[in-house]
Amino acid sequence: MMxxxxxxxxxxxxLLALAGLTTNASAFTIDGNVEGFWYEAGLTANRGWGFQYxxxxxxxxxxxxxxxxxxxxxxxxxxxxxxxxxxGEYEVDFPLLAFAGGAFGPGAGAPVSSDFGTLNVVFNxxxxxxxxxxxxxxxxxxxxxxxxxxxxxxxxxxxxQREFSGCPAFATDLGDRNCxxxxxxxxxxxxxxxxxxxxxxxxxxxERADIGDPVxxxxxTLTIEPGTRIVGTKSGRTALVVSRGSRIVAEGLPxxxxxxTGENYEATGALAGDWGxxxxxxxxPLNTCDAGICEAIGEGDSGAYGGDNxxxxxxVLKYVRVQFAGDRITDVDELxxxxxxxxxSGTVVDYVQVHRNADDGIEFFGGTVNARHLILTDIEDDSxxxxxxxxxxxxxxxxxxxxxxQVDTDRGMELDNLEQDNDAxxxxxxxxxxxxxVGKPGELGINPRRGTGGNFSNFIVTGFGxxxxxxxxxxxxxxxxxxSRTGVLTFENTIxxxxxxxxxxxxxxxxxxxxxxFFDEQPGNMExxxxxxGLFPPEGAIYTTGFELDPLVYGxxxxxxxxxxAFRSRETAWHYNWSEFLED
Numbered sequence: 186m187m188x189x190x191x192x193x194x195x196x197x198x199x200l201l202a203l204a205g206l207t208t209n210a211s212a213f214t215i216d217g218n219v220e221g222f223w224y225e226a227g228l229t230a231n232r233g234w235g236f237q238y239x240x241x242x243x244x245x246x247x248x249x250x251x252x253x254x255x256x257x258x259x260x261x262x263x264x265x266x267x268x269x270x271x272x273g274e275y276e277v278d279f280p281l282l283a284f285a286g287g288a289f290g291p292g293a294g295a296p297v298s299s300d301f302g303t304l305n306v307v308f309n310x311x312x313x314x315x316x317x318x319x320x321x322x323x324x325x326x327x328x329x330x331x332x333x334x335x336x337x338x339x340x341x342x343x344x345x346q347r348e349f350s351g352c353p354a355f356a357t358d359l360g361d362r363n364c365x366x367x368x369x370x371x372x373x374x375x376x377x378x379x380x381x382x383x384x385x386x387x388x389x390x391x392e393r394a395d396i397g398d399p400v401x402x403x404x405x406t407l408t409i410e411p412g413t414r415i416v417g418t419k420s421g422r423t424a425l426v427v428s429r430g431s432r433i434v435a436e437g438l439p440x441x442x443x444x445x446t447g448e449n450y451e452a453t454g455a456l457a458g459d460w461g462x463x464x465x466x467x468x469x470p471l472n473t474c475d476a477g478i479c480e481a482i483g484e485g486d487s488g489a490y491g492g493d494n495x496x497x498x499x500x501v502l503k504y505v506r507v508q509f510a511g512d513r514i515t516d517v518d519e520l521x522x523x524x525x526x527x528x529x530s531g532t533v534v535d536y537v538q539v540h541r542n543a544d545d546g547i548e549f550f551g552g553t554v555n556a557r558h559l560i561l562t563d564i565e566d567d568s569x570x571x572x573x574x575x576x577x578x579x580x581x582x583x584x585x586x587x588x589x590x591q592v593d594t595d596r597g598m599e600l601d602n603l604e605q606d607n608d609a610x611x612x613x614x615x616x617x618x619x620x621x622x623v624g625k626p627g628e629l630g631i632n633p634r635r636g637t638g639g640n641f642s643n644f645i646v647t648g649f650g651x652x653x654x655x656x657x658x659x660x661x662x663x664x665x666x667x668x669s670r671t672g673v674l675t676f677e678n679t680i681x682x683x684x685x686x687x688x689x690x691x692x693x694x695x696x697x698x699x700x701x702x703f704f705d706e707q708p709g710n711m712e713x714x715x716x717x718x719g720l721f722p723p724e725g726a727i728y729t730t731g732f733e734l735d736p737l738v739y740g741x742x743x744x745x746x747x748x749x750x751a752f753r754s755r756e757t758a759w760h761y762n763w764s765e766f767l768e769d
């Protein structure tokens with residue numbers, strides 16, 4: 186435990202005591218995680234500072250500091266300051282104001298303020314920070330704190346226990362607590378949360394595979410600690426690729442998510458395409474060949490994926506944000522925010538957000554992986570995409586399209602079996618429940634095509650130009666049609682509210698049967714305004730209870746709730762704390 190040095194000829198800083206100041210600090214980063222009282226223990230002077238954070242936008246806010254300063258004669262001065270801060274920063278300068286005079290109470294005279302130097306704070310860990318004060322002649326001092334947080338988090342909640350002491354051997358020290366990684370990682374390593382990890386090139390966890398290469402039995406594992414920030418750079422065509430046979434264990438926490446982002450803040454010009462994105466290659470089945478083990482090469486030259494193990498595990502993604510990614514290499518070769526390529530059902534994907542991606546938000550290329558609690562915001566192509574025989578389960582998904590007319594976007598869901606063979610087996614067909622899709626006028630909500638199946642239940646689709654458009658003769662044939670439904674493609678407990686709810690193609694290639702009749706004959710379907718309060722149903726909405734999932738279709742993966750949409754209410758929403766870029 187470190188101690189303060191003497192603060193300017195007997196001057197001291199007392200413990201701040203502010204009525205009503207909340208102290209819900211959780212982890213080291215300059216945001217709400219540093220809130221609380223930082224004081225020097227063991228001295229009768231009880232010197233210290235108090236911090237409080239006010240969020241003002243995604244990944245940014247105002248940090249307030251306050252304290253008493255005493256001169257050598259014991260005269261007290263009340264000192265306060267504030268500064269704009271961004272997630273991922275650890276150092277902040279506060280211009281300080283001193284207050285004197287005035288009276289407390291309604292209508293009382295205001296105190297007089299004056300400039301009082303600058304306080305620089307460098308946060309090292311949950312329990313350690315360096316303070317440097319520069320001010321008048323009597324207060325020019327640098328001092329070392331012990332430091333502790335009063336009424337802050339316990340050690341079981343704080344994730345930033347370690348102070349940065351340098352980059353590990355597999356990384357390059359880029360300065361300013363940044364460690365650079367690039368190339369191939371051939372041994373299991375951990376990305377710790379005491380540094381910012383900068384991708385200096387494409388990073389492969391395990392050797393990039395080609396078609397026909399055996400799947401390693403014990404490939405390396407990339408472990409990422411909660412609260413870790415990974416920054417991709419545009420110049421190096423950077424992406425994070427988990428090769429087949431390797432694993433990623435990125436398990437964040439609600440108060441300390443793992444963030445994979447571009448090199449710019451949104452407030453300073455962050456845009457889609459700042460870096461490549463996250464690619465995970467697994468060894469689960471595809472439908473890209475006639476017989477045997479099917480494999481494919483991922484877009485962006487990300488290596489081979491696919492195999493014969495539907496239960497394959499590529500690791501864990503939990504409380505993870507991937508933002509400002511996507512690399513449009515060519516019109517047909519593009520990196521998504523998250524590409525799950527031949528990923529098996531042994532992989533855990535839960536509480537994951539993709540924001541402002543230049544291509545699709547999340548795309549499933551075959552495989553059997555399941556996911557819950559997905560958020561796709563401001564995606565500039567399709568928010569959810571699948572192909573190559575993906576067969577998995579999804580529950581609790583929010584799609585919110587960008588409303589800016591100057592920014593392109595596309596479908597909420599673009600769903601294919603296989604472009605080259607619309608009847609390839611296994612047929613794509615996700616089993617899905619509890620989606621809210623909030624679209625942009627002129628765009629299409631859900632587009633099953635190219636022979637895909639899919640079971641849709643408890644969906645809200647609103648705000649698009651068109652809600653539902655079924656395409657391709659193979660899709661219609663697989664679904665069966667009104668009065669002859671096969672169960673391959675179904676819609677139940679679904680609310681449509683768009684400029685045109687159901688598209689009926691009746692020109693050059695007429696639909697073989699009426700999609701309207703197909704939709705109407707299935708239980709619980711409605712065409713109505715859900716009257717969302719932002720993203721949430723209004724109190725007392727008729728669709729927040731009584732709409733149960735079919736137990737014959739929705740198996741043990743699903744929570745058997747009875748409300749339509751991603752959320753039952755604002756109060757019970759699951760997106761709080763770990764997600765960003767949502768106004769509601």
